[in-house]
Amino acid sequence: MDELKWLLVDFFQAMAAGLLVGGTYGLMCVGLGIIFGVMRVVNFAHGDFMMLGMYAAFYLVTGFGTLAFLGPYVAPIVGALLAGPIVFVIGWLLHKYLISQVTGARVMSAEAEGHYAQIILTLGIALVLANGGLILFGSTPVSVQTPLSRESWEIGLIFFNQARAIGFIIAILCAIGLYLFLTRTNLGKALRAAADNPIAAAYVGIDVDRSHRIAFGLGVGITAVAGGLIAISQSFQPYIGFDFVIVMYAGVVLGGMGSILGAFWGGLTIGLVQQMSTLVLPYQLQNTAIFVVFLIIVFFRPQGMFGRVWERT
């Protein structure tokens, strides 16, 4: 009986960990989902924007001690939230001067050719950010120091790491805030309209390039917040973006490419898969489990859980 009990405890422990990690993954995926949904652009640099968010939070909290006055519990959270606007501006500028050259109204008709350029351009940005990060930040892994990451709440026999739990709560709050923004404000509605049908949105007078610029900034900014939250409980280095790109795409595809809120559930599921795979698979293979799930989704249900098929001949 005891054995069964511990098996169940292990199971629920992994599930709890998956849920907590999944919350931040979900937020991260929402950021990517907005960009893909609105712009139909596969942003390869997305993981690297998350990395920028991590370092932004890191330097805000520890580097210059700007937020030190807030104390070791509040500072990391404020740092993560502030990473959002910082990366928003970076994304906004990169879109204005680089990405808009190969996306938006001017390439809406040239479908296949357009994709080509977009994927390559964002790959180039990814390389510059990751390696530029290496030059600027160095290769030594760092993390946002806080006592939270060493403390846990215990509910029954299950431990909830405080850093992750708080990250989870903030992520959920951000996602809800975003949901309200998308459903209640005119700008949010315009973005959703552009996501649903970019061409029709252009016809009814939505400025596509402006929506794209905001969507891109917003998308990378939200992911940066998620990155800042992860930075509390995990160490990172400038190359971390590559590891997360697949995680994020798995989530977005699972939720249904183009469905912004579906992306949240997709990310949450990926977090669960990643943590629960450790029950049956060796620790090193937890990312392989994600890739396998990703491939399975892509093959059997490419439209995802919430997506639709909109292909036309």
Added chain:
Amino acid sequence: MKRQSLLQQYAAIAIFAVAFLAVGFAVRNSYYQLMMTLVLIWATMGLGWNMLSGYSGLISFGHAAFFGLGAYTVTIAFVKFGITPWIGVPLGTIVGMIAGVLIGIPTFRLRGHYFALAMLAYPLAMLYVFEWLGYQEVSLPMKRENPAAYMQFNDQRAYMVITMVVVVICMIISLHVERSRFGRSLLAIKQNLPAAEAAGINAARWRMYAMMLSAAMAAAAGGIYAVILLVVTPLTVFGALTSAQALIVTLFGGVGTFWGPIIGSAILIPLAETLHAELGHILPGIQGVVYGVAIIVIILVAPDGIYWKVRDRIMARRTLPPLPEPTPAVETASIAADTPRPAFGAPILELDDVSRAFGGLKAVEGVTLSVPEGTIYGIIGPNGAGKTTLFNVLNGFLTADRGTMRFAGQEIGKLKPHEVCARGVGRTFQVVRSFPRMTVLENVVIGAFVGSKTDDEAERLAMEALARVGMADHQAHMLAGGLTTRQLRLMELARALAPKPRLLLLDETLAGLGQNELDDVLPVIRRVNREGVTIVIIEHTMHAMVRLADHFSVLDHGRLIASGAPADVTRNPAVIEAYLGKKWMDRAKDQVA
């Protein structure tokens, strides 16, 4: 002319190889020699990437999978089984090729983004698996006795020669692929997949061949990489940077030509290596930044790469300004207009209760019709009536949910588009689907492949088809991207005619044509019909159709609501009042009278 330039290309490859090796042998510094060998390795890798992604347009972010498998095959064969790399490298190439097939079978079902993303996942999954298997860092042992038998040399130049042999083989393979129907089919697939399939190209087969060659080249590059660097780690061979590097050298140098990877590699690898050696200790990521900046600049300035940019410059200087718009070739068209028509034969196309729904929308519902051989059969209906869906079901883009379709007595409901085409059913598209970067003749040759054994025969068929639509003059050598609507319609018609089909499906061929253009296109369609080709044409307006069709069927909300002789259908009060509107009643009366 084609043969001659093939010889020229061979000569160019030979000159390149000799010149490169001459420089390599002149250089005394073994570090520079190693760098030159690396240039060749990444050129091979780029050639592999170009074979799939450059020619067929499916972007792969996962060529590190093949590179890594090649490298690990060589390493494990050597370390565990004592197999010399002389056998290990070819073995790795075969392993890579098999992996290409295994990855290709499921992954080719995906399009666009999904293909690129799925390809990204393979090498990363392999990376973790190899780490888990305990192959974090494997080195090839040094052989003191008889090192040459184990591909170990003191002289860097030996490696350079071996790698050069591999590069030259890959270049020659690429050259022949480019020149053959293989390469042209891939190019057609890249430029317009539905058009290629409707023109009889078996996209799945050509893509798989491209994947096999591509994976083999990447694996060969990986195998030699292991031999030269002597140490293999999962991150260096399966890492995302390895996949990216294949794509970067190719895009930088020129995509879709085998010179591209060579040029790109020859510029970028020394640049990145030198910067890394000079500045790597202060700026550790300088290599990656260089690659990143290189592709950002290239995609904004010369999206197809240096080769094409330079070539376009040279060509622009050489060629004369484009010829003025030619007068339409009416003489050929007018001859046939008065030829007597053959009598209508037995039904060549029979549909029975064909239905197709998209979710709740019944796009085509219970359509039953029979087209006698030799007729011009018009199907009209407003936008959204299900006309194009019906054609898509007919030519195999979509499968019917219900019902049977017989062409010349044989069931065609289960066939793929290229198979339907091979049976003798050609089609055109509502929005002309051309291969914009090919000439008119090349466009039509793509269509002719399905009806011909050799490439020469295909070209002959294509010229014949162009003659039938009156474009067998200098128009044949114009780029499809620069044609007028009328020329595009005629070219598409010629492409569908090239394999000598028995039935043509014309999807709104007359839409968007002015009165004068109609006067050019209508006689061509009539003449093609008089030569024995049955034609089914769909339109949403009547005015041109009443001048053309022998038989009208009216489609509305997926159902046939009227069918018969044009005069009867246009007078059918139900059709006019409920559907075409009063305006058409007067117009149609005028036209018929």
